[in-house]
Amino acid sequence: MPSDRYILKWGILATGGIAETFTRDLLVNPEYRGVNNVVHTVVAAASSSSAERAKQFLKKVGAAETAKAYGSYKELVVDKDVDIVYIATPHSHHYQNAMLCLEAGKNVLCEKAFTVNAAQTKLLVAKAKEKNLFLMEAVWTRYFPLSVYVRETITSGRLGKVHRTFADLSMAMDPEKTLQDSHRMVNPDLAGGALLDLGIYALTWVFQTLYDTQPADARKAPTVLSTLKKYHTGADVQTTMLLTFPRSDEAGGDAHGIATTGMRTAADPDGKGTAGPAIRVQGEKGEIQVFHPAFRPTKTKVILTDGTVEEKTFDFPGPPKETGWQNGFGDMNPPGVAHGMYWEADECAYALREGRKEGKYESLEESIVIMETMDEVRKQGGLKYPEKIETTDYPVDL
Ligand SMILES: NC(=O)C1=CN([C@@H]2O[C@H](COP(=O)(O)OP(=O)(O)OC[C@H]3O[C@@H](n4cnc5c(N)ncnc54)[C@H](OP(=O)(O)O)[C@@H]3O)[C@@H](O)[C@H]2O)C=CC1
Ligand SMILES: O=C1OC[C@@H](O)[C@H](O)[C@H]1O
Numbered sequence: 001m002p003s004d005r006y007i008l009k010w011g012i013l014a015t016g017g018i019a020e021t022f023t024r025d026l027l028v029n030p031e032y033r034g035v036n037n038v039v040h041t042v043v044a045a046a047s048s049s050s051a052e053r054a055k056q057f058l059k060k061v062g063a064a065e066t067a068k069a070y071g072s073y074k075e076l077v078v079d080k081d082v083d084i085v086y087i088a089t090p091h092s093h094h095y096q097n098a099m100l101c102l103e104a105g106k107n108v109l110c111e112k113a114f115t116v117n118a119a120q121t122k123l124l125v126a127k128a129k130e131k132n133l134f135l136m137e138a139v140w141t142r143y144f145p146l147s148v149y150v151r152e153t154i155t156s157g158r159l160g161k162v163h164r165t166f167a168d169l170s171m172a173m174d175p176e177k178t179l180q181d182s183h184r185m186v187n188p189d190l191a192g193g194a195l196l197d198l199g200i201y202a203l204t205w206v207f208q209t210l211y212d213t214q215p216a217d218a219r220k221a222p223t224v225l226s227t228l229k230k231y232h233t234g235a236d237v238q239t240t241m242l243l244t245f246p247r248s249d250e251a252g253g254d255a256h257g258i259a260t261t262g263m264r265t266a267a268d269p270d271g272k273g274t275a276g277p278a279i280r281v282q283g284e285k286g287e288i289q290v291f292h293p294a295f296r297p298t299k300t301k302v303i304l305t306d307g308t309v310e311e312k313t314f315d316f317p318g319p320p321k322e323t324g325w326q327n328g329f330g331d332m333n334p335p336g337v338a339h340g341m342y343w344e345a346d347e348c349a350y351a352l353r354e355g356r357k358e359g360k361y362e363s364l365e366e367s368i369v370i371m372e373t374m375d376e377v378r379k380q381g382g383l384k385y386p387e388k389i390e391t392t393d394y395p396v397d398l
């Protein structure tokens with residue numbers, strides 16, 4: 001291994017499903033994805049329940065034996081070996097957990113949705129600035145080579161002026177049968193619901209194609225019209241948003257984003273793409289399509305008015321199948337296939353190496369605008385979470 005690699009030392013805060021998936025990807029040799037200048041190491045993990053759980057977690061993901069196991073998040077954030085903390089708790093806890101890390105002087109990568117509301121995100125951003133720390137929302141999809149390709153297809157002008165994006169992340173999951181009411185996806189006490197959990201990806205596609213592709217000084221927050229349907233727990237189960245992004249006449253005038261999400265209908269009912277793309281980015285000269293799932297797509301299709309049809313597929317390279325390495329996460333990752341969370345981790349390493357304080361493909365300003373958009377959607381739909389998790393007070397014992 002070349003000695004000039006930048007080594008980033010991670011602390012993992014929480015030991016649930018995505019913490020495991022992320023950490024397994026993190027520990028994949030970056031050379032399998034063609035990355036030779038950064039490397040990740042896990043130096044500690046913490047569980048809110050016990051040090052033993054953290055210890056089992058570290059063993060399960062294959063961390064080094066020297067990695068420390070903590071039975072509280074407070075212990076993790078004062079560990080001097082930790083450069084950056086990955087936060088993988090439910091949405092309700094992100095603000096308190098991220099503030100804990102920043103107060104302790106740690107850089108932070110925080111799972112989506114960033115916080116419960118925009119006011120909380122703004123305070124985290126202000127704290128990171130005050131402490132000169134790196135802070136990024138873990139919207140992993142933004143860092144995929146596929147997303148880079150889609151954005152470049154737009155900025156290159158290949159589609160002409162882009163006027164509209166349609167994005168759907170719906171997964172028919174039969175929530176009454178498959179999820180207990182206490183599950184983080186439908187539990188209002190954990191800021192559950194389709195919007196914050198899945199809708200954020202539909203919004204990601206709308207924003208990364210209609211907002212992020214504009215010059216920074218031309219980006220304007222969208223106006224929002226929305227409707228949402230509630231589940232019996234009070235969280236939303238289906239939400240649809242119509243966003244208008246103000247644009248100058250020279251840039252083609254206003255652009256429209258249609259973002260929708262739901263737990264009762266499927267963007268890809270037969271799992272084979274028969275229903276067509278989950279995302280369509282439409283310009284004057286044609287469109288680029290992205291296929292389900294919006295959070296981890298592997299296939300794109302460019303269709304132009306001149307008759308061009310161009311399909312591309314993208315993979316998630318992991319250690320060769322023969323090694324028996326497997327990430328897990330259902331059928332999505334057979335042996336040899338990673339989940340793809342390492343690209344956002346690489347971005348953290350690049351940023352810290354270069355002294356940047358935010359991610360390259362989603363600025364903190366954009367994260368705030370997206371949180372404001374979701375605030376407005378919840379306001380229009382009458383969806384408020386308990387005060388204990390909407391509050392900007394810190395610290396609050398949740
Ligand atoms: N990027 C992606 O693809 C995905 C992202 N996510 C995001 O990751 C986050 C966590 O999701 P996921 O891993 O599926 O959730 P899990 O329920 O599997 O894990 C959450 C973990 O958070 C900790 N935790 C602390 N307090 C609580 C609490 N009151 N209730 C429940 N858990 C608590 C627990 O770990 P411990 O006790 O050990 O600290 C728990 O294991 C969410 O923000 C979600 O949106 C989820 C799935 C996919
Ligand atoms: O972020 C996510 O992406 C994958 C989904 O299965 C999961 O519920 C969601 O949290």
